[in-house]
Amino acid sequence: AENVAIATTRSMSSPTVAFVPNQVDSSGHSGHSGHSALRVRVGPSVLAGDLSNLAFETHRVIRAGADYVHLDMFDGNWIKGAFTFGPMVVKAIRHHEPLAYLDVHLCVLHPEQYLEEMKNAGASRVTLHFEALSDSRAAAERAHGLGLEVGLALAPETFLDESLLSVAELFDAVLVMTVPPGFGGQAFMPEMLPKIRRLREAFPTKALEVDGGVTPTTAAMAAAAGANEAVAGSSVFHSHSLRRAIRELRHSLEQGQRTWQREQREQS
Numbered sequence: 001a002e003n004v005a006i007a008t009t010r011s012m013s014s015p016t017v018a019f020v021p022n023q024v025d026s027s028g029h030s031g032h033s034g035h036s037a038l039r040v041r042v043g044p045s046v047l048a049g050d051l052s053n054l055a056f057e058t059h060r061v062i063r064a065g066a067d068y069v070h071l072d073m074f075d076g077n078w079i080k081g082a083f084t085f086g087p088m089v090v091k092a093i094r095h096h097e098p099l100a101y102l103d104v105h106l107c108v109l110h111p112e113q114y115l116e117e118m119k120n121a122g123a124s125r126v127t128l129h130f131e132a133l134s135d136s137r138a139a140a141e142r143a144h145g146l147g148l149e150v151g152l153a154l155a156p157e158t159f160l161d162e163s164l165l166s167v168a169e170l171f172d173a174v175l176v177m178t179v180p181p182g183f184g185g186q187a188f189m190p191e192m193l194p195k196i197r198r199l200r201e202a203f204p205t206k207a208l209e210v211d212g213g214v215t216p217t218t219a220a221m222a223a224a225a226g227a228n229e230a231v232a233g234s235s236v237f238h239s240h241s242l243r244r245a246i247r248e249l250r251h252s253l254e255q256g257q258r259t260w261q262r263e264q265r266e267q268s
C-alpha cells in the first residue's frame with residue numbers, strides 16, 4: 001500500500017501537489033484489507049468566496065487546513081448564463097499558490113479543448129463532465145498523456161450503467177454532482193447516494209468526490225456510501241471559522257467512512 005498520501009512534485013511550468021490515493025485502515029495503519037479506507041479530503045469551492053479575490057480566498061482555505069481547492073470554470077454556454085473564469089485565472093492563482101492542489105471542475109462545452117491550457121496553467125486535476133464530452137476515452141488518454149490527473153464528473157440526471165462504469169474506469173477520480181451544476185447554495189440530493197455506493201463497489205480505491213450541498217451532515221451520508229472527497233462552498237465560506245468548518249467536514253467524512261467500513265465487514 002502507498003503510505004504517502006501527498007507527494008509534492010514540481011516542474012517549471014506546473015508545480016503541483018499530487019494526490020496519491022492512500023489506503024489507511026481504521027486503526028490508522030496502511031493496508032490492503034478488503035475494507036481499508038481511502039484518505040479523506042476536503043476541498044472548499046471558491047465559488048462561494050469572493051470571486052474578485054480568488055488568490056486570497058485560495059490562500060485562506062489552504063491556511064485553514066483544506067486538502068485541496070476546487071475551482072469551478074463556467075463558460076456561460078454549457079450552463080447558460082454561468083460564467084466564472086478560465087485557464088488564465090487558474091494560472092494566476094497557481095502563481096500565488098505554488099504548492100496547492102488545484103482541482104479544476106470544467107463546467108464548459110467540449111472541456112477536452114482546455115486540457116493543454118489547464119496543464120500549462122498548473123491545474124493539479126481537471127474534472128470533465130461526461131455530459132459535455134464527445135469522446136470521454138480520448139479525453140482521459142489525452143489528459144494522462146499531458147501528465148494531468150483527470151476526473152469524470154456526473155451530473156445528477158446521468159444514469160450510471162455498465163458502459164458508463166467502463167468509461168469511469170479510465171479516470172483517476174469520479175465526481176458525483178449532488179446538485180444540478182451551476183451555482184452554490186443548493187440542497188444536497190440524497191437520491192445520489194446509490195450512485196456513489198455503486199461507484200465505490202466498482203472502484204474500491206478510486207478517488208470519489210461529491211459536490212453540491214455538502215455540510216457535515218451530508219458529508220457523513222456521502223462517505224457512508226463510499227465517497228472520500230468532499231467539495232464544499234457555502235458550508236465553508238459562510239461559516240464563522242473556516243478552520244472549524246473544514247475540520248468538521250473532515251471529521252464527518254471519517255465518521256461516514258467508518259460506517260461504510262462497518263457495513264462492508266458485516267456483509268463479508
Ligand SMILES: O=C(CO)[C@@H](O)[C@H](O)COP(=O)(O)O
Pocket residue numbers: 045047048070072105179180181182183184185186211212213214231232233234235
Ligand atoms: O460546482 C458547483 C456548483 O455547480 C459547486 O462546486 C458549488 O460551488 C458548491 O457549492 P455549495 O453547494 O457547497 O454551496
